[in-house]
Amino acid sequence: MPRAPLPRVVVHLDMDAFYASVEVREDPSLRGRPLIIGHRGRRGVVSTCSYEARRFGVRSAMPSVTAERLCPDAVWLPGRMSLYVDVSRRIREVLDGFSPLVEPLSIDEAFLDLTGIAHDLADGRRIAAEIKREIRDRERLTGSAGVAPNKFLAKVASDLEKPDGLVVIPLEEVPTRLWPLPVERLWGVGPKTAERLREQGLVRIVDLVNAPSGRLARILGEGSAEHLLALAQGRDDRAVQPGREAKSISEERTYGEDLTRPADIDKALLARADGVARELRHEGLVARTVHLKVRTGDFETVTRAKTLSEPTDLAEVVLEAARELFRERIALKGRGIRLLGVGVSGLEAPGVGQPSLFSDERQEKLRALARTADEIREKFGKAALARARLLATPNTTGTDADGSEDDAAEASSLPSVD
Ligand code: TTP
Numbered sequence: 505m506p507r508a509p510l511p512r513v514v515v516h517l518d519m520d521a522f523y524a525s526v527e528v529r530e531d532p533s534l535r536g537r538p539l540i541i542g543h544r545g546r547r548g549v550v551s552t553c554s555y556e557a558r559r560f561g562v563r564s565a566m567p568s569v570t571a572e573r574l575c576p577d578a579v580w581l582p583g584r585m586s587l588y589v590d591v592s593r594r595i596r597e598v599l600d601g602f603s604p605l606v607e608p609l610s611i612d613e614a615f616l617d618l619t620g621i622a623h624d625l626a627d628g629r630r631i632a633a634e635i636k637r638e639i640r641d642r643e644r645l646t647g648s649a650g651v652a653p654n655k656f657l658a659k660v661a662s663d664l665e666k667p668d669g670l671v672v673i674p675l676e677e678v679p680t681r682l683w684p685l686p687v688e689r690l691w692g693v694g695p696k697t698a699e700r701l702r703e704q705g706l707v708r709i710v711d712l713v714n715a716p717s718g719r720l721a722r723i724l725g726e727g728s729a730e731h732l733l734a735l736a737q738g739r740d741d742r743a744v745q746p747g748r749e750a751k752s753i754s755e756e757r758t759y760g761e762d763l764t765r766p767a768d769i770d771k772a773l774l775a776r777a778d779g780v781a782r783e784l785r786h787e788g789l790v791a792r793t794v795h796l797k798v799r800t801g802d803f804e805t806v807t808r809a810k811t812l813s814e815p816t817d818l819a820e821v822v823l824e825a826a827r828e829l830f831r832e833r834i835a836l837k838g839r840g841i842r843l844l845g846v847g848v849s850g851l852e853a854p855g856v857g858q859p860s861l862f863s864d865e866r867q868e869k870l871r872a873l874a875r876t877a878d879e880i881r882e883k884f885g886k887a888a889l890a891r892a893r894l895l896a897t898p899n900t901t902g903t904d905a906d907g908s909e910d911d912a913a914e915a916s917s918l919p920s921v922d
C-alpha cells in the first residue's frame with residue numbers, strides 16, 4: 505500500500521538580540537541592562553540592542569543620536585564581528601545536527617527542513633524545542649523558532665513570541681495567526697507597497713483576503729496580487745535551499761529485523777561509513793561534517809551531526825565520528841534500530857584551505873591504502889575486498905567487525921595500517 509506523502513515541516517530559527525546577547529554572555533554584569541551595540545555620535549547607527557533597551561523604543565538601524573535621546577542610560581558597545589561569526593558558526597553546527605537541509609539566511613537566522621525527520625508539526629515542535637535547548641546549553645543564548653508547513657509561515661511564526669519563542673502555525677491557524685498581522689509581514693511588501701495598500705484601506709493581511717477579486721490586481725498588478733494572495737492564504741512552495749556547502753552524501757539502510765546487538769550496530773555503522781567515504785573519494789571531495797541517522801523500532805527518527813577538525817574522505821574518520829555520535833548522542837532506551845544511516849556534508853575539494861590535511865603521515869597512509877582498495881574493488885568487484893582489519897579499532901575488538909552485513913564474501917582481510 506503506498507504511504508501518504510510525508511507532511512512538510514519547516515523550522516525557522518532567529519536568535520534573540522543576537523550581538524547584544526553574545527555581549528551579555530561574555531560579561532554577565534550587563535544582564536538586565538539596556539545595552540546598545542553600535543557607535544555613538546552623529547553618524548552612528550544602532551546595530552541592535554537588548555530587549556531592555558527596546559522598551560525605550562530603541563531599534564536596529566536607528567540613528568545613534570535618537571537612541572541616546574530615547575535611552576540616555578544605556579550601555580554602548582562597538583560590537584565584535586569575529587566573535588559573532590564564531591558563535592554563528594557553532595550554532596550552524598547545532599542546526600546541521602538536526603537536518604541535512606539547513607539554509608542560512610543571515611548571521612543569526614536559518615531555515616531547516618525537517619520533512620521526513622519530523623512526522624508532523626507537533627513532532628517538529630518537539631525537535632525545535634530540542635534545537636533551542638541545545639543552543640542554550642552549548643552557547644548560553646536563546647533563539648526563537650517557528651514551525652510550519654512552509655518557509656513563509658515558519659518565518660512569521662518565529663517572530664510572534666520573541667524572545668525565546670516557539671510557535672507552530674498549522675494551515676488551520678492561518679486565519680487566527682496570520683490574518684490579523686499588518687500587510688508588511690508578507691514577503692514582497694516593502695514600505696512603498698504597504699503605503700499604496702494603506703491608501704486603499706488595506707492595512708492587515710485579512711483585508712487583502714477579503715478584498716473583492718480583481719481589486720488587488722488593479723492596485724499591484726496581476727503577478728504581485730497573485731503572489732501576495734497565495735502567501736496570505738499561507739501557501740508557499742519554496743524549497744529550503746542549502747548552499748553548495750551543505751550538499752551531502754549519505755547511505756542508509758532499513759533492517760528487516762531491528763538491530764539490537766552492539767556488534768551488529770557497529771558493523772552497520774562501519775558498512776555505511778565505508779560506503780560514504782568511498783563515494784567521497786569517487787567524487788574527489790572531502791567532507792567537514794558527519795551525520796548519523798537512527799530510526800528506532802517505534803519509528804522515532806533522530807539525526808545527529810559532528811563537525812570534524814579537518815575535512816576527510818576516509819572511512820576511519822567518518823566511522824569514528826559516527827561511533828562517537830552513536831555513543832554520546834543517541835539514547836535507544838532499550839529499543840532496537842530499524843534504520844541506520846551515515847552521511848557527510850560540508851563537501852569541498854581537498855586541499856582548499858587545509859594545508860595540514862596531507863601533513864599527517866598516518867592519514868596519508870590510510871588514504872593510499874583506501875585508493876588501492878578502491879582500485880581493486882573497481883577491477884574485481886566488491887567481493888574481492890573487505891574492510892575488516894582496516895577499520896577495526898581497539899574499541900571494537902571482540903566484535904564481529906567484518907565490515908559487511910550483506911555479503912560474507914567481503915570478510916576477507918586487508919593489511920592493517922598501524
Ligand atoms: P536581527 O535578527 O534582525 O536582530 P536581533 O537578533 O538583534 O534581534 P531579534 O531578537 O529581533 O532577532 O539581526 C541579527 C543581528 O544582525 C543583530 O544582532 C545585529 C545585526 N544587525 C545589524 O547590524 N543591523 C541591522 O540593521 C539589523 C536589523 C541587524
Ligand code: MG
Pocket residue numbers: 518519520521522612
Ligand atoms: Mg535575531
